[in-house]
């Protein structure tokens with residue numbers, strides 16, 4: 308995979324080793340990571356760090372998530388290929404690319420127009436099936452296309468789950484995966500909906516940039 312004169316193949320394989328070591332064994336998820344060149348999703352100034360297992364800055368004070376966490380979250384979604392997915396927090400578009408390889412239909416929402424535009428440009432060379440990009444407040448979900456089989460939030464939400472996201476989940480086993488907690492750290496939480504019943508399970512600590520919106524943190528609380 309030569310780009311800018313650099314061959315990232317060996318670095319990608321070593322990243323995949325680290326992802327496996329963190330418990331990601333789903334071969335479809337690992338293959339989606341292998342097929343998605345992360346260096347295309349980070350600013351040129353940080354390209355040499357693209358295959359290190361770290362979050363990196365992407366502008367607007369936001370980050371591309373840590374790849375092992377992207378893989379863990381994707382695995383927790385248990386996608387079979389037939390799902391309708393809503394992603395909240397497009398960011399660089401890296402997680403978007405991975406999701407798009409594993410589901411039937413994908414809508415992704417971002418609050419910063421500049422990041423949406425950049426994500427669109429990052430994703431274009433990958434020639435993936437169509438993705439719907441929405442600019443707006445993802446804490447309100449995206450009602451026109453609801454219900455969703457999966458909703459993935461890639462920013463840290465306050466302890467109270469945004470009600471619109473629960474409302475827009477498919478009642479036949481739809482799942483919402485989101486980091487819930489304080490602004491500093493969160494618990495990765497998966498909520499499954501059956502009928503009117505909701506079941507939550509947590510999967511350890513994580514650190515995400517804040518989810519800012521009507522049902523998230525207030526902009527002046529986090530951006531001061």
Ligand code: SAH
Nearest residue numbers: 371372396398399417418445461518519520
């Ligand atoms: N999955 C992305 C993660 C980006 S960081 C990646 O790996 O590149 C989280 C993103 O969520 C940021 O781009 C931030 O702007 C966005 N975000 C935060 N609150 C949001 C909201 N209410 N609606 C939509 N996007 C939001």
